[in-house]
Amino acid sequence: MIELPEKIKKLIGEKNYTIDQIGKSDSTVIVFDNMILKIQTITEESDNEHEMMLWLQDKLPVPKVLAFERKAGLSYLLMSKVEGKMSCDEEYINNPNQLATLLTKGLRGLWQVDIANCPTSFALDRKLQMAQYNVEQNFVDLEDAEPDTYGEHGFRDPSHLLQWLIDNKPEEELVLSHGDFCLPNLFGRKEEVTGYIDLGKTGIADRWQDIALCYRSLLHNYDGTYTGKAYEGFDRNLLFEYLGIEPQWDKIRYYILLDELF
Ligand SMILES: Nc1ncnc2c1ncn2[C@@H]1O[C@H](COP(=O)(O)OP(=O)(O)O)[C@@H](O)[C@H]1O
Ligand SMILES: [Mg+2]
Incomplete structure:
Protein backbone atom coordinates (compact mmCIF):
# COMPACT_ATOMS: atom_id res chain seq x y z
CA MET A 1 0.00 0.00 0.00
CA LYS A 81 -19.05 7.80 -3.21
CA VAL A 82 -21.71 8.51 -5.78
CA GLU A 83 -24.85 6.39 -5.44
CA GLY A 84 -26.48 4.42 -8.20
CA LYS A 85 -24.86 2.63 -11.12
CA MET A 86 -22.50 3.64 -13.88
CA SER A 87 -24.36 4.22 -17.11
CA CYS A 88 -22.35 1.38 -18.70
CA ASP A 89 -23.97 -1.03 -16.22
CA GLU A 90 -25.85 -3.93 -17.86
CA GLU A 91 -29.09 -2.55 -16.47
CA TYR A 92 -28.67 0.48 -18.74
CA ILE A 93 -27.09 -1.29 -21.70
CA ASN A 94 -30.02 -3.71 -21.78
CA ASN A 95 -32.43 -0.81 -21.63
CA PRO A 96 -31.44 1.63 -24.40
CA ASN A 97 -34.36 4.00 -23.84
CA GLN A 98 -33.59 4.37 -20.16
CA LEU A 99 -29.93 4.88 -21.00
CA ALA A 100 -30.72 7.54 -23.63
CA THR A 101 -32.93 9.31 -21.10
CA LEU A 102 -30.16 9.31 -18.51
CA LEU A 103 -27.51 10.52 -20.95
CA THR A 104 -29.82 13.26 -22.20
CA LYS A 105 -30.37 14.45 -18.64
CA GLY A 106 -26.65 14.24 -18.05
CA LEU A 107 -25.85 16.42 -21.05
CA ARG A 108 -28.67 18.91 -20.47
CA GLY A 109 -27.61 19.21 -16.83
CA LEU A 110 -24.17 20.34 -17.94
CA TRP A 111 -25.57 22.76 -20.51
CA GLN A 112 -27.78 24.59 -18.04
CA VAL A 113 -24.84 25.57 -15.81
CA ASP A 114 -24.01 29.26 -16.09
CA ILE A 115 -20.41 29.35 -17.33
CA ALA A 116 -19.84 33.06 -16.61
CA ASN A 117 -17.53 32.31 -13.64
CA CYS A 118 -16.30 28.88 -14.64
CA PRO A 119 -12.64 28.67 -13.61
CA THR A 120 -11.47 26.55 -16.56
CA SER A 121 -11.76 26.73 -20.30
CA PHE A 122 -10.90 23.97 -22.73
CA ALA A 123 -12.16 25.85 -25.77
CA LEU A 124 -10.73 24.62 -29.03
CA ASP A 125 -7.68 26.88 -29.39
CA ARG A 126 -6.42 25.73 -26.00
CA LYS A 127 -7.19 22.07 -26.73
CA LEU A 128 -5.30 22.30 -30.01
CA GLN A 129 -2.30 23.78 -28.21
CA MET A 130 -2.42 20.94 -25.71
CA ALA A 131 -2.75 18.47 -28.58
CA GLN A 132 0.29 20.00 -30.27
CA TYR A 133 2.28 19.53 -27.08
CA ASN A 134 1.23 15.88 -26.88
CA VAL A 135 2.22 15.31 -30.51
CA GLU A 136 5.60 17.05 -30.08
CA GLN A 137 6.36 15.09 -26.92
CA ASN A 138 5.34 11.80 -28.54
CA PHE A 139 2.65 11.25 -25.92
CA VAL A 140 0.00 10.10 -28.39
CA ASP A 141 -0.93 6.45 -27.96
CA LEU A 142 -1.52 4.94 -31.41
CA GLU A 143 -2.69 1.63 -29.95
CA ASP A 144 -5.64 3.35 -28.35
CA ALA A 145 -6.95 4.91 -31.59
CA GLU A 146 -10.19 4.14 -33.41
CA PRO A 147 -9.46 1.56 -36.14
CA ASP A 148 -9.96 4.00 -39.04
CA THR A 149 -8.07 7.03 -37.68
CA TYR A 150 -4.68 6.09 -39.10
CA GLY A 151 -3.64 3.87 -41.97
CA GLU A 152 -4.63 3.50 -45.58
CA HIS A 153 -7.79 5.61 -45.54
CA GLY A 154 -6.88 7.66 -42.51
CA PHE A 155 -4.15 10.01 -41.31
CA ARG A 156 -0.48 9.27 -41.78
CA ASP A 157 0.42 10.00 -38.17
CA PRO A 158 -0.56 12.26 -35.24
CA SER A 159 1.02 15.40 -36.74
CA HIS A 160 -0.94 14.91 -39.97
CA LEU A 161 -4.11 14.57 -37.89
CA LEU A 162 -3.20 17.66 -35.83
CA GLN A 163 -2.74 19.75 -38.96
CA TRP A 164 -6.12 18.62 -40.26
CA LEU A 165 -7.75 19.55 -36.94
CA ILE A 166 -6.16 23.00 -37.07
CA ASP A 167 -7.32 23.52 -40.66
CA ASN A 168 -10.88 22.30 -40.05
CA LYS A 169 -11.93 23.94 -36.79
CA PRO A 170 -15.72 23.95 -36.42
CA GLU A 171 -17.60 26.87 -34.97
CA GLU A 172 -17.99 26.35 -31.21
CA GLU A 173 -21.14 26.51 -29.08
CA LEU A 174 -19.62 27.06 -25.66
CA VAL A 175 -21.20 25.36 -22.66
CA LEU A 176 -19.99 23.59 -19.54
CA SER A 177 -18.38 20.45 -20.93
CA HIS A 178 -17.54 17.38 -18.89
CA GLY A 179 -14.64 16.74 -21.26
CA ASP A 180 -14.70 12.94 -20.96
CA PHE A 181 -18.41 12.25 -21.12
CA CYS A 182 -18.24 8.48 -21.45
CA LEU A 183 -20.56 5.97 -19.82
CA PRO A 184 -18.38 5.01 -16.81
CA ASN A 185 -18.18 8.70 -15.82
CA LEU A 186 -21.92 9.24 -15.40
CA PHE A 187 -23.88 7.54 -12.61
CA GLY A 188 -27.62 7.14 -12.41
CA ARG A 189 -30.49 5.54 -10.57
CA LYS A 190 -33.22 4.59 -13.06
CA GLU A 191 -33.67 7.77 -15.07
CA GLU A 192 -32.10 10.19 -12.59
CA VAL A 193 -28.51 11.36 -12.71
CA THR A 194 -26.85 10.68 -9.36
CA GLY A 195 -23.37 11.89 -10.18
CA TYR A 196 -20.81 13.15 -12.64
CA ILE A 197 -17.29 11.92 -11.87
CA ASP A 198 -13.79 12.12 -13.39
CA LEU A 199 -13.77 15.90 -13.83
CA GLY A 200 -10.14 16.45 -14.86
CA LYS A 201 -11.11 17.67 -18.32
CA THR A 202 -14.19 19.59 -17.23
CA GLY A 203 -14.47 23.23 -18.27
CA ILE A 204 -15.90 25.49 -20.92
CA ALA A 205 -15.95 23.86 -24.37
CA ASP A 206 -18.11 23.17 -27.39
CA ARG A 207 -21.23 21.16 -26.62
CA TRP A 208 -20.26 18.72 -29.41
CA GLN A 209 -17.17 17.66 -27.44
CA ASP A 210 -19.39 15.80 -24.97
CA ILE A 211 -21.92 14.63 -27.53
CA ALA A 212 -19.12 13.12 -29.61
CA LEU A 213 -17.48 11.18 -26.77
CA CYS A 214 -20.89 10.12 -25.49
CA TYR A 215 -21.69 8.73 -28.93
CA ARG A 216 -18.32 6.94 -29.18
CA SER A 217 -18.76 5.48 -25.72
CA LEU A 218 -22.27 4.24 -26.51
CA LEU A 219 -21.06 2.65 -29.72
CA HIS A 220 -18.20 0.82 -28.05
CA ASN A 221 -20.12 -0.23 -24.97
CA TYR A 222 -22.52 -1.99 -27.35
CA ASP A 223 -20.03 -3.41 -29.83
CA GLY A 224 -17.89 -5.04 -27.16
CA THR A 225 -14.70 -2.99 -27.73
CA TYR A 226 -14.13 -2.51 -24.01
CA THR A 227 -15.34 -5.73 -22.45
CA GLY A 228 -15.30 -8.23 -25.29
CA LYS A 229 -19.04 -8.69 -24.87
CA ALA A 230 -21.31 -7.21 -27.53
CA TYR A 231 -24.95 -6.23 -26.93
CA GLU A 232 -27.98 -5.80 -29.16
CA GLY A 233 -29.96 -2.61 -29.17
CA PHE A 234 -27.61 0.12 -30.36
CA ASP A 235 -29.31 2.71 -32.55
CA ARG A 236 -27.03 5.54 -33.64
CA ASN A 237 -29.94 8.00 -33.80
CA LEU A 238 -31.61 7.24 -30.48
CA LEU A 239 -29.58 9.65 -28.36
CA PHE A 240 -30.33 12.47 -30.79
CA GLU A 241 -34.04 11.72 -30.74
CA TYR A 242 -34.00 12.07 -26.96
CA LEU A 243 -31.84 15.19 -27.12
CA GLY A 244 -34.14 16.66 -29.75
CA ILE A 245 -31.27 17.75 -31.96
CA GLU A 246 -30.04 16.71 -35.39
CA PRO A 247 -26.75 14.80 -35.24
CA GLN A 248 -23.95 16.83 -36.80
CA TRP A 249 -21.75 13.94 -37.87
CA ASP A 250 -18.92 16.16 -39.06
CA LYS A 251 -18.58 17.71 -35.59
CA ILE A 252 -18.91 14.33 -33.90
CA ARG A 253 -16.12 13.01 -36.10
CA TYR A 254 -14.02 16.12 -35.42
CA TYR A 255 -14.15 15.75 -31.63
CA ILE A 256 -13.54 12.01 -31.74
CA LEU A 257 -10.47 12.72 -33.87
CA LEU A 258 -9.35 15.49 -31.51
CA ASP A 259 -9.56 13.04 -28.61
CA GLU A 260 -7.10 10.73 -30.40
CA LEU A 261 -4.37 13.23 -29.48
CA PHE A 262 -5.06 12.97 -25.71
N1 LIG B 1 -16.94 9.39 -6.45
C1 LIG B 1 -17.11 8.17 -6.98
N2 LIG B 1 -18.20 7.45 -6.66
C2 LIG B 1 -18.38 6.19 -7.15
N3 LIG B 1 -17.51 5.58 -7.98
C3 LIG B 1 -16.39 6.25 -8.34
C4 LIG B 1 -16.13 7.57 -7.85
N4 LIG B 1 -14.95 7.97 -8.37
C5 LIG B 1 -14.49 6.95 -9.12
N5 LIG B 1 -15.35 5.91 -9.10
C6 LIG B 1 -15.18 4.61 -9.82
O1 LIG B 1 -13.84 4.47 -10.27
C7 LIG B 1 -13.79 4.50 -11.71
C8 LIG B 1 -12.55 5.27 -12.14
O2 LIG B 1 -12.58 6.60 -11.60
P1 LIG B 1 -12.40 7.86 -12.53
O3 LIG B 1 -12.44 9.08 -11.69
O4 LIG B 1 -13.38 7.77 -13.64
O5 LIG B 1 -10.90 7.67 -13.01
P2 LIG B 1 -10.25 7.43 -14.43
O6 LIG B 1 -9.62 8.74 -14.76
O7 LIG B 1 -9.27 6.36 -14.13
O8 LIG B 1 -11.32 7.03 -15.41
C9 LIG B 1 -15.11 5.11 -12.14
O9 LIG B 1 -15.52 4.75 -13.43
C10 LIG B 1 -16.04 4.59 -11.06
O10 LIG B 1 -16.42 3.26 -11.31
MG1 LIG C 1 -13.29 7.65 -15.71
Missing part, protein backbone atom coordinates in the same frame (compact mmCIF):
# COMPACT_ATOMS: atom_id res chain seq x y z
CA ILE A 2 1.17 3.52 -0.85
CA GLU A 3 2.20 5.71 2.10
CA LEU A 4 -0.78 8.04 2.39
CA PRO A 5 -0.62 11.66 3.59
CA GLU A 6 -1.47 11.95 7.31
CA LYS A 7 -4.68 13.90 6.80
CA ILE A 8 -6.06 11.29 4.42
CA LYS A 9 -4.96 8.44 6.69
CA LYS A 10 -6.86 9.97 9.58
CA LEU A 11 -10.03 10.27 7.55
CA ILE A 12 -10.00 6.71 6.26
CA GLY A 13 -8.80 5.11 9.51
CA GLU A 14 -8.86 1.32 9.38
CA LYS A 15 -11.75 0.99 6.98
CA ASN A 16 -11.93 -1.86 4.47
CA TYR A 17 -11.39 -1.06 0.83
CA THR A 18 -11.17 -2.50 -2.68
CA ILE A 19 -9.21 -1.22 -5.66
CA ASP A 20 -11.23 -0.27 -8.73
CA GLN A 21 -9.95 -1.31 -12.16
CA ILE A 22 -12.38 0.51 -14.43
CA GLY A 23 -10.65 3.82 -15.13
CA LYS A 24 -8.34 4.08 -18.11
CA SER A 25 -5.97 6.73 -16.81
CA ASP A 26 -2.98 6.10 -14.59
CA SER A 27 -5.08 6.75 -11.52
CA THR A 28 -5.60 4.34 -8.66
CA VAL A 29 -9.10 4.40 -7.26
CA ILE A 30 -9.64 3.00 -3.79
CA VAL A 31 -13.24 2.26 -2.96
CA PHE A 32 -14.53 2.44 0.61
CA ASP A 33 -18.10 1.91 1.82
CA ASN A 34 -19.13 5.50 1.34
CA MET A 35 -16.08 7.24 -0.05
CA ILE A 36 -13.52 7.03 -2.81
CA LEU A 37 -9.83 7.88 -2.77
CA LYS A 38 -8.43 8.75 -6.20
CA ILE A 39 -4.65 8.84 -6.36
CA GLN A 40 -2.97 10.12 -9.50
CA THR A 41 0.18 11.84 -10.69
CA ILE A 42 -0.05 15.60 -10.17
CA THR A 43 -0.92 17.21 -13.50
CA GLU A 44 -2.99 20.15 -14.66
CA GLU A 45 -5.77 17.62 -14.98
CA SER A 46 -5.61 16.34 -11.40
CA ASP A 47 -5.64 19.92 -10.10
CA ASN A 48 -8.51 20.81 -12.42
CA GLU A 49 -10.54 17.83 -11.23
CA HIS A 50 -10.34 19.15 -7.68
CA GLU A 51 -11.04 22.74 -8.68
CA MET A 52 -14.04 21.88 -10.86
CA MET A 53 -15.45 19.45 -8.29
CA LEU A 54 -15.42 22.27 -5.74
CA TRP A 55 -16.91 24.78 -8.20
CA LEU A 56 -19.73 22.38 -9.08
CA GLN A 57 -20.66 21.37 -5.49
CA ASP A 58 -23.88 23.42 -5.49
CA LYS A 59 -24.51 23.29 -9.25
CA LEU A 60 -24.60 19.62 -10.24
CA PRO A 61 -24.59 16.23 -8.51
CA VAL A 62 -20.83 15.69 -8.14
CA PRO A 63 -18.99 13.91 -5.31
CA LYS A 64 -18.43 15.92 -2.15
CA VAL A 65 -14.76 16.81 -1.74
CA LEU A 66 -13.70 15.40 1.65
CA ALA A 67 -9.97 16.11 1.39
CA PHE A 68 -7.38 16.99 -1.21
CA GLU A 69 -3.62 16.59 -0.71
CA ARG A 70 -0.60 16.82 -2.98
CA LYS A 71 2.48 14.96 -1.85
CA ALA A 72 5.65 13.70 -3.53
CA GLY A 73 4.30 14.09 -7.04
CA LEU A 74 0.96 12.45 -6.29
CA SER A 75 -2.45 13.99 -5.75
CA TYR A 76 -4.98 12.47 -3.37
CA LEU A 77 -8.63 13.29 -3.79
CA LEU A 78 -10.88 11.86 -1.10
CA MET A 79 -14.51 12.24 -2.10
CA SER A 80 -17.92 10.88 -1.32
Whole structure:
Protein backbone atom coordinates (compact mmCIF):
# COMPACT_ATOMS: atom_id res chain seq x y z
CA MET A 1 0.00 0.00 0.00
CA ILE A 2 1.17 3.52 -0.85
CA GLU A 3 2.20 5.71 2.10
CA LEU A 4 -0.78 8.04 2.39
CA PRO A 5 -0.62 11.66 3.59
CA GLU A 6 -1.47 11.95 7.31
CA LYS A 7 -4.68 13.90 6.80
CA ILE A 8 -6.06 11.29 4.42
CA LYS A 9 -4.96 8.44 6.69
CA LYS A 10 -6.86 9.97 9.58
CA LEU A 11 -10.03 10.27 7.55
CA ILE A 12 -10.00 6.71 6.26
CA GLY A 13 -8.80 5.11 9.51
CA GLU A 14 -8.86 1.32 9.38
CA LYS A 15 -11.75 0.99 6.98
CA ASN A 16 -11.93 -1.86 4.47
CA TYR A 17 -11.39 -1.06 0.83
CA THR A 18 -11.17 -2.50 -2.68
CA ILE A 19 -9.21 -1.22 -5.66
CA ASP A 20 -11.23 -0.27 -8.73
CA GLN A 21 -9.95 -1.31 -12.16
CA ILE A 22 -12.38 0.51 -14.43
CA GLY A 23 -10.65 3.82 -15.13
CA LYS A 24 -8.34 4.08 -18.11
CA SER A 25 -5.97 6.73 -16.81
CA ASP A 26 -2.98 6.10 -14.59
CA SER A 27 -5.08 6.75 -11.52
CA THR A 28 -5.60 4.34 -8.66
CA VAL A 29 -9.10 4.40 -7.26
CA ILE A 30 -9.64 3.00 -3.79
CA VAL A 31 -13.24 2.26 -2.96
CA PHE A 32 -14.53 2.44 0.61
CA ASP A 33 -18.10 1.91 1.82
CA ASN A 34 -19.13 5.50 1.34
CA MET A 35 -16.08 7.24 -0.05
CA ILE A 36 -13.52 7.03 -2.81
CA LEU A 37 -9.83 7.88 -2.77
CA LYS A 38 -8.43 8.75 -6.20
CA ILE A 39 -4.65 8.84 -6.36
CA GLN A 40 -2.97 10.12 -9.50
CA THR A 41 0.18 11.84 -10.69
CA ILE A 42 -0.05 15.60 -10.17
CA THR A 43 -0.92 17.21 -13.50
CA GLU A 44 -2.99 20.15 -14.66
CA GLU A 45 -5.77 17.62 -14.98
CA SER A 46 -5.61 16.34 -11.40
CA ASP A 47 -5.64 19.92 -10.10
CA ASN A 48 -8.51 20.81 -12.42
CA GLU A 49 -10.54 17.83 -11.23
CA HIS A 50 -10.34 19.15 -7.68
CA GLU A 51 -11.04 22.74 -8.68
CA MET A 52 -14.04 21.88 -10.86
CA MET A 53 -15.45 19.45 -8.29
CA LEU A 54 -15.42 22.27 -5.74
CA TRP A 55 -16.91 24.78 -8.20
CA LEU A 56 -19.73 22.38 -9.08
CA GLN A 57 -20.66 21.37 -5.49
CA ASP A 58 -23.88 23.42 -5.49
CA LYS A 59 -24.51 23.29 -9.25
CA LEU A 60 -24.60 19.62 -10.24
CA PRO A 61 -24.59 16.23 -8.51
CA VAL A 62 -20.83 15.69 -8.14
CA PRO A 63 -18.99 13.91 -5.31
CA LYS A 64 -18.43 15.92 -2.15
CA VAL A 65 -14.76 16.81 -1.74
CA LEU A 66 -13.70 15.40 1.65
CA ALA A 67 -9.97 16.11 1.39
CA PHE A 68 -7.38 16.99 -1.21
CA GLU A 69 -3.62 16.59 -0.71
CA ARG A 70 -0.60 16.82 -2.98
CA LYS A 71 2.48 14.96 -1.85
CA ALA A 72 5.65 13.70 -3.53
CA GLY A 73 4.30 14.09 -7.04
CA LEU A 74 0.96 12.45 -6.29
CA SER A 75 -2.45 13.99 -5.75
CA TYR A 76 -4.98 12.47 -3.37
CA LEU A 77 -8.63 13.29 -3.79
CA LEU A 78 -10.88 11.86 -1.10
CA MET A 79 -14.51 12.24 -2.10
CA SER A 80 -17.92 10.88 -1.32
CA LYS A 81 -19.05 7.80 -3.21
CA VAL A 82 -21.71 8.51 -5.78
CA GLU A 83 -24.85 6.39 -5.44
CA GLY A 84 -26.48 4.42 -8.20
CA LYS A 85 -24.86 2.63 -11.12
CA MET A 86 -22.50 3.64 -13.88
CA SER A 87 -24.36 4.22 -17.11
CA CYS A 88 -22.35 1.38 -18.70
CA ASP A 89 -23.97 -1.03 -16.22
CA GLU A 90 -25.85 -3.93 -17.86
CA GLU A 91 -29.09 -2.55 -16.47
CA TYR A 92 -28.67 0.48 -18.74
CA ILE A 93 -27.09 -1.29 -21.70
CA ASN A 94 -30.02 -3.71 -21.78
CA ASN A 95 -32.43 -0.81 -21.63
CA PRO A 96 -31.44 1.63 -24.40
CA ASN A 97 -34.36 4.00 -23.84
CA GLN A 98 -33.59 4.37 -20.16
CA LEU A 99 -29.93 4.88 -21.00
CA ALA A 100 -30.72 7.54 -23.63
CA THR A 101 -32.93 9.31 -21.10
CA LEU A 102 -30.16 9.31 -18.51
CA LEU A 103 -27.51 10.52 -20.95
CA THR A 104 -29.82 13.26 -22.20
CA LYS A 105 -30.37 14.45 -18.64
CA GLY A 106 -26.65 14.24 -18.05
CA LEU A 107 -25.85 16.42 -21.05
CA ARG A 108 -28.67 18.91 -20.47
CA GLY A 109 -27.61 19.21 -16.83
CA LEU A 110 -24.17 20.34 -17.94
CA TRP A 111 -25.57 22.76 -20.51
CA GLN A 112 -27.78 24.59 -18.04
CA VAL A 113 -24.84 25.57 -15.81
CA ASP A 114 -24.01 29.26 -16.09
CA ILE A 115 -20.41 29.35 -17.33
CA ALA A 116 -19.84 33.06 -16.61
CA ASN A 117 -17.53 32.31 -13.64
CA CYS A 118 -16.30 28.88 -14.64
CA PRO A 119 -12.64 28.67 -13.61
CA THR A 120 -11.47 26.55 -16.56
CA SER A 121 -11.76 26.73 -20.30
CA PHE A 122 -10.90 23.97 -22.73
CA ALA A 123 -12.16 25.85 -25.77
CA LEU A 124 -10.73 24.62 -29.03
CA ASP A 125 -7.68 26.88 -29.39
CA ARG A 126 -6.42 25.73 -26.00
CA LYS A 127 -7.19 22.07 -26.73
CA LEU A 128 -5.30 22.30 -30.01
CA GLN A 129 -2.30 23.78 -28.21
CA MET A 130 -2.42 20.94 -25.71
CA ALA A 131 -2.75 18.47 -28.58
CA GLN A 132 0.29 20.00 -30.27
CA TYR A 133 2.28 19.53 -27.08
CA ASN A 134 1.23 15.88 -26.88
CA VAL A 135 2.22 15.31 -30.51
CA GLU A 136 5.60 17.05 -30.08
CA GLN A 137 6.36 15.09 -26.92
CA ASN A 138 5.34 11.80 -28.54
CA PHE A 139 2.65 11.25 -25.92
CA VAL A 140 0.00 10.10 -28.39
CA ASP A 141 -0.93 6.45 -27.96
CA LEU A 142 -1.52 4.94 -31.41
CA GLU A 143 -2.69 1.63 -29.95
CA ASP A 144 -5.64 3.35 -28.35
CA ALA A 145 -6.95 4.91 -31.59
CA GLU A 146 -10.19 4.14 -33.41
CA PRO A 147 -9.46 1.56 -36.14
CA ASP A 148 -9.96 4.00 -39.04
CA THR A 149 -8.07 7.03 -37.68
CA TYR A 150 -4.68 6.09 -39.10
CA GLY A 151 -3.64 3.87 -41.97
CA GLU A 152 -4.63 3.50 -45.58
CA HIS A 153 -7.79 5.61 -45.54
CA GLY A 154 -6.88 7.66 -42.51
CA PHE A 155 -4.15 10.01 -41.31
CA ARG A 156 -0.48 9.27 -41.78
CA ASP A 157 0.42 10.00 -38.17
CA PRO A 158 -0.56 12.26 -35.24
CA SER A 159 1.02 15.40 -36.74
CA HIS A 160 -0.94 14.91 -39.97
CA LEU A 161 -4.11 14.57 -37.89
CA LEU A 162 -3.20 17.66 -35.83
CA GLN A 163 -2.74 19.75 -38.96
CA TRP A 164 -6.12 18.62 -40.26
CA LEU A 165 -7.75 19.55 -36.94
CA ILE A 166 -6.16 23.00 -37.07
CA ASP A 167 -7.32 23.52 -40.66
CA ASN A 168 -10.88 22.30 -40.05
CA LYS A 169 -11.93 23.94 -36.79
CA PRO A 170 -15.72 23.95 -36.42
CA GLU A 171 -17.60 26.87 -34.97
CA GLU A 172 -17.99 26.35 -31.21
CA GLU A 173 -21.14 26.51 -29.08
CA LEU A 174 -19.62 27.06 -25.66
CA VAL A 175 -21.20 25.36 -22.66
CA LEU A 176 -19.99 23.59 -19.54
CA SER A 177 -18.38 20.45 -20.93
CA HIS A 178 -17.54 17.38 -18.89
CA GLY A 179 -14.64 16.74 -21.26
CA ASP A 180 -14.70 12.94 -20.96
CA PHE A 181 -18.41 12.25 -21.12
CA CYS A 182 -18.24 8.48 -21.45
CA LEU A 183 -20.56 5.97 -19.82
CA PRO A 184 -18.38 5.01 -16.81
CA ASN A 185 -18.18 8.70 -15.82
CA LEU A 186 -21.92 9.24 -15.40
CA PHE A 187 -23.88 7.54 -12.61
CA GLY A 188 -27.62 7.14 -12.41
CA ARG A 189 -30.49 5.54 -10.57
CA LYS A 190 -33.22 4.59 -13.06
CA GLU A 191 -33.67 7.77 -15.07
CA GLU A 192 -32.10 10.19 -12.59
CA VAL A 193 -28.51 11.36 -12.71
CA THR A 194 -26.85 10.68 -9.36
CA GLY A 195 -23.37 11.89 -10.18
CA TYR A 196 -20.81 13.15 -12.64
CA ILE A 197 -17.29 11.92 -11.87
CA ASP A 198 -13.79 12.12 -13.39
CA LEU A 199 -13.77 15.90 -13.83
CA GLY A 200 -10.14 16.45 -14.86
CA LYS A 201 -11.11 17.67 -18.32
CA THR A 202 -14.19 19.59 -17.23
CA GLY A 203 -14.47 23.23 -18.27
CA ILE A 204 -15.90 25.49 -20.92
CA ALA A 205 -15.95 23.86 -24.37
CA ASP A 206 -18.11 23.17 -27.39
CA ARG A 207 -21.23 21.16 -26.62
CA TRP A 208 -20.26 18.72 -29.41
CA GLN A 209 -17.17 17.66 -27.44
CA ASP A 210 -19.39 15.80 -24.97
CA ILE A 211 -21.92 14.63 -27.53
CA ALA A 212 -19.12 13.12 -29.61
CA LEU A 213 -17.48 11.18 -26.77
CA CYS A 214 -20.89 10.12 -25.49
CA TYR A 215 -21.69 8.73 -28.93
CA ARG A 216 -18.32 6.94 -29.18
CA SER A 217 -18.76 5.48 -25.72
CA LEU A 218 -22.27 4.24 -26.51
CA LEU A 219 -21.06 2.65 -29.72
CA HIS A 220 -18.20 0.82 -28.05
CA ASN A 221 -20.12 -0.23 -24.97
CA TYR A 222 -22.52 -1.99 -27.35
CA ASP A 223 -20.03 -3.41 -29.83
CA GLY A 224 -17.89 -5.04 -27.16
CA THR A 225 -14.70 -2.99 -27.73
CA TYR A 226 -14.13 -2.51 -24.01
CA THR A 227 -15.34 -5.73 -22.45
CA GLY A 228 -15.30 -8.23 -25.29
CA LYS A 229 -19.04 -8.69 -24.87
CA ALA A 230 -21.31 -7.21 -27.53
CA TYR A 231 -24.95 -6.23 -26.93
CA GLU A 232 -27.98 -5.80 -29.16
CA GLY A 233 -29.96 -2.61 -29.17
CA PHE A 234 -27.61 0.12 -30.36
CA ASP A 235 -29.31 2.71 -32.55
CA ARG A 236 -27.03 5.54 -33.64
CA ASN A 237 -29.94 8.00 -33.80
CA LEU A 238 -31.61 7.24 -30.48
CA LEU A 239 -29.58 9.65 -28.36
CA PHE A 240 -30.33 12.47 -30.79
CA GLU A 241 -34.04 11.72 -30.74
CA TYR A 242 -34.00 12.07 -26.96
CA LEU A 243 -31.84 15.19 -27.12
CA GLY A 244 -34.14 16.66 -29.75
CA ILE A 245 -31.27 17.75 -31.96
CA GLU A 246 -30.04 16.71 -35.39
CA PRO A 247 -26.75 14.80 -35.24
CA GLN A 248 -23.95 16.83 -36.80
CA TRP A 249 -21.75 13.94 -37.87
CA ASP A 250 -18.92 16.16 -39.06
CA LYS A 251 -18.58 17.71 -35.59
CA ILE A 252 -18.91 14.33 -33.90
CA ARG A 253 -16.12 13.01 -36.10
CA TYR A 254 -14.02 16.12 -35.42
CA TYR A 255 -14.15 15.75 -31.63
CA ILE A 256 -13.54 12.01 -31.74
CA LEU A 257 -10.47 12.72 -33.87
CA LEU A 258 -9.35 15.49 -31.51
CA ASP A 259 -9.56 13.04 -28.61
CA GLU A 260 -7.10 10.73 -30.40
CA LEU A 261 -4.37 13.23 -29.48
CA PHE A 262 -5.06 12.97 -25.71
N1 LIG B 1 -16.94 9.39 -6.45
C1 LIG B 1 -17.11 8.17 -6.98
N2 LIG B 1 -18.20 7.45 -6.66
C2 LIG B 1 -18.38 6.19 -7.15
N3 LIG B 1 -17.51 5.58 -7.98
C3 LIG B 1 -16.39 6.25 -8.34
C4 LIG B 1 -16.13 7.57 -7.85
N4 LIG B 1 -14.95 7.97 -8.37
C5 LIG B 1 -14.49 6.95 -9.12
N5 LIG B 1 -15.35 5.91 -9.10
C6 LIG B 1 -15.18 4.61 -9.82
O1 LIG B 1 -13.84 4.47 -10.27
C7 LIG B 1 -13.79 4.50 -11.71
C8 LIG B 1 -12.55 5.27 -12.14
O2 LIG B 1 -12.58 6.60 -11.60
P1 LIG B 1 -12.40 7.86 -12.53
O3 LIG B 1 -12.44 9.08 -11.69
O4 LIG B 1 -13.38 7.77 -13.64
O5 LIG B 1 -10.90 7.67 -13.01
P2 LIG B 1 -10.25 7.43 -14.43
O6 LIG B 1 -9.62 8.74 -14.76
O7 LIG B 1 -9.27 6.36 -14.13
O8 LIG B 1 -11.32 7.03 -15.41
C9 LIG B 1 -15.11 5.11 -12.14
O9 LIG B 1 -15.52 4.75 -13.43
C10 LIG B 1 -16.04 4.59 -11.06
O10 LIG B 1 -16.42 3.26 -11.31
MG1 LIG C 1 -13.29 7.65 -15.71
